[in-house]
Amino acid sequence: MTGVLGALSEAWDEVRVHKSRVVLSLVGVFLAVFAMTSVTAIGQIAAQVQQETAERTGGRPATIAVQAFDPMTGMPPDAEAWDVAVAELTGRYDLTTSATISYGEGLYRMPGGTQRVQTVRVSPSYGELHRKQPVEGRWFREGDRTSLSPALVVNEAFLEALGVPDLSSRPTVMLGGPTPVRATIVGVLREGYGSELVAYRVDRSGGSWGDAGAVDPMQAMYGGPSTLKLWVHPDQVDQVMETVRRDLGLALDGAQVDPYRMDAEGVEETLAVLRLAIRGAGVVVLILGGLGVLNIGLVTVRQRIREIGVRRSFGATSGRVFSAVMLESVCATALAGVAAVGAAVVLVRNLPVERWFSDGIPLADAPGFPVAAAIEGMIAATAVGALAGLLPAIIAVRAKVIDAIRF
């Protein structure tokens, strides 16, 4: 026990006494671990942004989209029958994360006159499935179905066209059509191209005002053809698609049911390549830092041969000399690792990294500073210290004591 304490004490003493040399030798390791840890942390945030961006479009892995139509006419099934069949299906298999979406156009009374705006009718759970994260306000919730004023989530261009700077004034807009109703804007999304206006409403089961504002009288009640979306485990995709095809086909009296996977399956692989590239760059930088430590360690140990000889005269064994020189390197690089990881945490936490990568859209699952990156940084620093200390330690042990002391 005292042997281990002694070796550690000796190593720490060396680090303490030769501060300047140690600091100089550690600049490379500090920068390498700092760069590796920061890049890994930022890379993970970037990867999360990439993933959420992809999931905003295609849904989370694995998202199955289901559409049905009459094979003879190409028309969608009766809306009420479709809703009943979908409700039975999700209830039967306990498909808790499902959503519906349909596209149409709505009439909105804007300051410049009534305007047709692309309107997406979704169930509130669509937000979770597609990571809809408003830049202001909130996404829909189940309570919005029974709200006396229909809830709207619009894009920034819509809000601008309405002449409203933000949601602080609780802005509203009149939905035109046969039964006009005043809708409340509850959230703002950053999406759409240029000045394109986009509005989201709760799906067609959205209460007494459900058909307000619809442009096409044929779709006045329920909007356009609805697509069912299911979020299932990636391993169950084929099984679920087969079950959905069969069950909905039977329930809809011979309608053709087309389930297909719509999330971007390649995203994981792409992100894996990105992560690998980031890691590779970090490792290269770390190796360069380690070579710096090794270089200075080799020069230093030759200058310390006399001291090592003196310590041998005190009774230091070969093992003790080896471990002292090795631990000195490990202690120093571990210290540099702690400092580098700390600096990386401060940097990453204080930089608006998410905003840079995600165009200002807040992340649904914003990653904190990745603990794995911090641990990896520490392990890497210690490992570099061990490797860089190995050669000087061997030289120290092989030094001839008699030559070292020179009586």
Added chain:
Amino acid sequence: MSLLSLSGISREVVLPDGSLLPILTGVDLEIAPGEHVSIVGRSGSGKSTLLNILGLLDNPTAGTYLLDGEPTDHLRARRRSRLRGEVFGFVFQQFNLLPRRTAVENVAAPLLYARGRDFLRRRRTAAEMLDRVGLGARADHVPERLSGGEQQRVAIARALVRAPRVVLADEPTGALDVETGAQVMALLAEATSENGAALITITHDLSVAALASRRYRLDGGRLSPLVEAGSLGAATSDRGTA
């Protein structure tokens, strides 16, 4: 029984051309506990090699070296190192203090290799030892800020801090002026005597050698007693050629 017993010790080294160079030849020496022995000889006579062998830093090529009656030739490296730390204390001509460490850190350094209580109390023990050599007030000074005499006193305190049974001193006054050298030798003799440790001094200085109870001359690798005035005179003349 002798503490150290050398019998027929020889040491040869292989030269780059493959030939053998004898350094020590048939050295016989007995050292008893608490004894003070000095060895004089000219440069290249094998004094340092003999000291290295005595201190378990080197092995003889022939002969028997008994430490406390135990043969040392088959000792494993680890055991040799432990014995070296526990039995011997070294005083070097150039002091060999660890640079940038304070006096007390230097004196405590050998206790880093001790165990248990000795290890844990190393700083206090070192401070006490510095007090004994009269340097208590200079405990926090680094060697660079100490005079030569003070540095050698720190080295003596360091050699004695583990209470060794033998102190091996290699030209302990070689880097000091005459007056300081005499003070240092008096201190070394007194401190080892108080500890009951044997003191083996290698020196060119016959006045230093004269302090020992037994004196030897090493010439051409052969050890012989130095007892006559004529021999002392010869050794004195050696100093001029060193």
